[in-house]
Ligand SMILES: O=P(O)(O)OC[C@H]1O[C@H](OP(=O)(O)OP(=O)(O)O)[C@H](O)[C@@H]1O
């Protein structure tokens with residue numbers, strides 16, 4: 463299935479069914495690993511909203527959740543990354559799971575980790591639906607829960623935007639040459 467956004471052409475990369483299946487198995491892994499804990503899930507807005515919602519519905523251990531906000535991209539070009547906006551939960555001695563839609567260069571995740579490094583958490587793990595291994599500029603030993611490793615192309619849908627739009631698509635599309 464193809465989609466044209468302005469001059470950009472997109473092809474379907476992951477269907478809603480494929481995403482749901484993978485999200486369910488990630489949730490199962492987390493349920494097992496945190497069976498004796500009460501983790502705090504911290505979603506990094508805006509992109510995480512669909513992944514976070516679908517993941518949380520499958521989490522069966524007692525848990526809390528909150529959201530932080532960063533901003534980094536405009537269109538397909540990287541711009542300056544701004545500050546982290548508040549969490550609202552005391553994270554001291556808590557087991558944190560950061561929830562991201564995508565780790566591309568890894569800069570956003572580095573900012574989130576930096577901001578959380580002072581809160582005195584007991585543990586920090588990361589769940590990201592998508593990772594671009596050929597783009598990541600940092601090592602993330604805590605990136606334990608990865609939905610799909612994907613290639614370098616820009617992707618939209620399932621929370622991921624292009625100029626603020628297309629986040630609502632239930633499938634994920636990748637940019638292909640026109
Ligand atoms: O690994 P990186 O190269 O830093 O890119 C990944 C980040 O980029 C996107 O966020 P963005 O800042 O565009 O905000 P959004 O979630 O509101 O779309 C995405 O949601 C990740 O947080």
Ligand SMILES: Nc1nc2[nH]cnc2c(=O)[nH]1
Pocket residue numbers: 535564566567615616617618619622623624
């Ligand atoms: N929508 C979207 N946002 C991103 N942020 C970093 N990489 C991407 C990407 O491939 N798509």
